[in-house]
Amino acid sequence: MASFQKYTTKQGQMWMFKMDTGINPQTGKRKTTTRRGFKTKKEAQVAANKLEQELISGTTIDNLNLTFGDVFNQWFSNHSKTIKQSTKKSIESKFKKHILPRFGKLKINEITRPYCQQMINEISQNITSVNDIKIQANQVFKYALKMDIIQKNPLEHVSIPKQQKDLINEDNYENERNYWKKNEVKQFLVVTKEELSLRDHVLFHLLIYTGARKGELLALKWDDINFETGFIRLTKTLFHDNGEFIFQTSKTKESRRLISLDTKTLSLLKKWRIEQIQANLANSNNRFKDEIVFTRDNGSPMRLAYLNDKLSSLIKKHKLHRITIHGLRHTHASLLFEAGASIKEVQERLGHSDIQMTMNIYTHVTDDLKEQTAEKFQRYIEL
Template sequence: MTGSLQVKNGKYYMVLNSTENGKRKQKWISTGLTEKGNKRKAEQMLREKLTEEEKRNPVVCSDMTVADCVRRWLIRMQRRVDEVTYRSYQHTAETHILPYFDENGIKLCDCTVEVLQIYFDEKYRNGRKDGKGGLSAKTMRHHKGILGQALAECVKDGLIPSNPCQYVEMPRRERHEAHFYSAEQLQQLITALNGDPIQPLVKIAALYGLRRSELLGLKWDSIDFENGMVLIRHTVCKMIVTVEKDKTKTQSSRRSFPMTEEAREIFLKAKAEEEENQRLFGKAYQKNDYVFKWPDGRTFAPDYVTHHFSKMLERYGMPHIRFHELRHSCASLLLNNGCGLKDVQEWMGHSDIQTTANIYGHLDTSRKQSLADKLTECLREGR
């Protein structure tokens, strides 16, 4: 049996889900508590109710181990999700979750909230494989997602009575303070990278605010010289191996940009170099449709771009930013030159304006200055 809290007419209800004779049943029970200020009490009531129901209708726990439960779930996920998502699940499970639960031999019937809490606390303190401390709060949420879904499958299949993972306490989200380059710093960086293989990538990333995966996913069918457009349709992601995707992060990530003269020059040069390299390498050339690649046709590995970018900043004495923060720099330049949040949302390919506001709202100085000027004018005129 599983349960959740729902709000109806301003009050909390416990919603109990069970399976009987292969059919799913749902039962709503009022807590009598109003929504405001009673979330913790309602959660406690739900836990107590689930415990009561489990005692009344006990489920015989399976002898399956937690590790085998995760393996079983991975097999199912391979049919349900795309390759990149599956590789992410598989990598996390094989690197962290399976070794821990295999070594400890924990069975499903012994998998309590306390057992899982010990796992998460240990990984948060000492989870890094390089010995440099613990995993981030974001990574821990990924672990919880995998274990939670795997155990939920076991509840659905009648192997355990409830999912202990839903009650595990997680560390607070860490707010990463994004860093930005000014227009002058970007120009300085681009000049310093003259002749470097990633200079064209840096230029396009700064100009269009592309994600690394979108940048490396640019194909020639996305470069419309005739109509002067750059289309974002493909991505290249890094998991255990490089994975090519014929779709972007979200539907809103599929977008188009006008091709600036500088961008046209970059793409024309890349095309000319590709044709020359095909002639020079002959049969050894690795043909593909990607715009940015090595002279022999091999595509850039995402990790190479990230690490080489960092090395170049250090070499030229530039302030350290992540490659992804070229995207942030693009957004900050747009905002500080009078563009509104809605326009920036569309340019960056965010699924909703709240995402844009959360990341860049504090940079919208032009709008804030306009508001400040209006308030000043009102106060002066006594309105």
């Protein structure tokens, strides 16, 4: 039989129940389980009746004692063998920072849907990528379901709260814009040409003119660039882990792509190539000599955070509209649309595996393009 009890939380009154789950065959002692997070006594009673039926049908005591952390370790030991090192590190970080502190010590059979909703609500107040956190946690619950550790996924049907930044109005739209317009791009490139080294100027120029990811550019080797045909090959990305630089293949087939370069960009790359060769001649200890396109002065790969820091510094110094490094990729896509490129062309150039990602950028295209759309309609209808 289960016993029911009301308790108080920051969110208000909740209900819990305790139930005898039988004898542990390993210790010979009786075991009890406690489940919390029910809004009403009736919800707790329904859950208690369901648990009782599960015990009758043969659910093991061992499974009832497994914590979310235990199941995470089981799942991740298998899953980590199928993913890249950078993805593994990213997933571990999300669980360590956001998921395990909230779920890790709880018995996975005792985690309820109301508790999951409460946790998602709390996480959404602190970070913007709450949906990704939910997706990662859900993988553990799906694994537990698959392994018959739980009978129902408590994270199913849990909703993501609307964040304030999503409620864009005319007053805050300009501040939320994570891309530059054409005049802002020109202003920024004048600044980088005048104030930065040629290497850094070429890097920012490429970010804007190709839409490549920073990891893709920092992993570039000179044999990835064909100066005769005017194409650049993007097939790998640079990853930094525990002081070690790792060159790994791009995540998806679409990310591995060949894109064209304009004559101005090719000219800048040739100029940088000459300067780098001259610098390498003076540095005989450069173990990456004549291989990697963008390196530190000693020839080693550059820090991934370097471009973020440099961009933030220039924006602050010159009071530019604030965007992120990813915003430069968004900028390239937006200006492509403004120049008349099709959605399919932009998708292929940026290496999006899902066209919806390209569509999302298209819906945030610049005001100038929106004005051009109205003008196109006017010219057509007045013919």
